[in-house]
Amino acid sequence: MVENRPWRTFFTHLVLIMGVSVIVFPLVVALLAASHENTELIGGIPLWFGGELLANFKTALSRGLQASGGQAVAPMMLNSLYMALGIACGKIMISLTAAYAVVYFRFPLRGLFFWMIFMTLMLPVEVRILPTFQVVADLGMLNSQAGLIVPLIASATATFLFRQFFLTIPDELMEAARIDGAGALKFFWDVVLPLSRTNIAALFVILFIYGWNQYLWPLLITTEEEMYTVVMGIQRMVYVADTVAQWNIIMATALLAMLPPMLVVIAMQRLFVKGLIETEK
Structure with a gap:
């Protein structure tokens, strides 16, 4: 007979959720920062997504940063x-x-x-x-x-x-x-x-x-x-x-x-x- 222990199930899922949160949090921060203009990040990273994600991806792939030599990311x-x-x-x-x-x-x-x-x-x-x-x-x-x-x-x-x-x-x-x-x-x-x-x-x-x-x-x-x-x-x-x-x-x-x-x-x-x-x- 398999014992049903709700507290053990809850604790197991809680640990899993905490582990996933630790892994996902840096990705969410990177995604939030990548979706805004740089001027919006001076005071900290906003708590919601902006509308510049695709534009920033395009800039990184095609031009890169002029401050670092303008090397495109695609090559x-x-x-x-x-x-x-x-x-x-x-x-x-x-x-x-x-x-x-x-x-x-x-x-x-x-x-x-x-x-x-x-x-x-x-x-x-x-x-x-x-x-x-x-x-x-x-x-x-x-x-x-x-x-x-x-x-x-x-x-x-x-x-x-x-x-x-x-x-x-x-x-x-x-x-x-x-x-x-x-x-x-x-x-x-x-x-x-x-x-x-x-x-x-x-x-x-x-x-x-x-x-x-x-x-x-x-x-x-x-x-x-x-x-x-x-x-x-x-x-x-x-x-x-x-x-x-x-x-x-x-x-x-x-x-x-x-x-x-x-x-x-x-x-x-x-x-x-x-x-x-x-x-x-």
């Missing part, structure tokens, strides 16, 4: 999109093949090589940023999409997760594929890859957001405005000299910057959740 969003897609797809492809090689190929010291890959988790970008910058500069990849993407596409975490999943695939599948005459690549493409679909989707969402939110690395290797990312653009808009920041355009840009990650999460929500919680393949 910066494209740069961020290229970078996020490149990092996510690159990390997944490299991690898939590396994990497949470690699990299904027999070669000397393969365990040592895997743990060497895994130990790179102790060396994040911030720790190895100076030697990485030197390598990128020597290869002539400053102010380029390759320079933004290539140094960040290796992922020990994704390799570890794929390895752990591949170990759960029954050996009978590999033996059956060999009997049918399938080689290593065909087994990978026809068997392993389809079984990894939910894991790939979950990692793609996480890695896309990771690439989209990158700030330090793009700031270090880009000096030309056409290579700026949207996160860098927001920072340049906030810190302007000898003038008042135009918070309506800044908030409009922040909302635009949240749109692609939000669309990716919504589009891949079911596969994302399934890839995180599914244990039986």
Whole structure:
């Protein structure tokens, strides 16, 4: 018999409502600020929406802020999109093949090589940023999409997760594929890859957001405005000299910057959740 406890239900819903309110409140503030002219924000953010939301979005996308160099947001969003897609797809492809090689190929010291890959988790970008910058500069990849993407596409975490999943695939599948005459690549493409679909989707969402939110690395290797990312653009808009920041355009840009990650999460929500919680393949 299931006990009906209204007070527990009320408390649970109250906690959920409070949590959602904490998350939604900054978005509402940004939306309110983005819907007004900047002069209306001097005394504080109004408590209701204005009529300048679309105009501010258009200004941000097409012209940007003159105080920060007049860089339009649309090209910066494209740069961020290229970078996020490149990092996510690159990390997944490299991690898939590396994990497949470690699990299904027999070669000397393969365990040592895997743990060497895994130990790179102790060396994040911030720790190895100076030697990485030197390598990128020597290869002539400053102010380029390759320079933004290539140094960040290796992922020990994704390799570890794929390895752990591949170990759960029954050996009978590999033996059956060999009997049918399938080689290593065909087994990978026809068997392993389809079984990894939910894991790939979950990692793609996480890695896309990771690439989209990158700030330090793009700031270090880009000096030309056409290579700026949207996160860098927001920072340049906030810190302007000898003038008042135009918070309506800044908030409009922040909302635009949240749109692609939000669309990716919504589009891949079911596969994302399934890839995180599914244990039986």
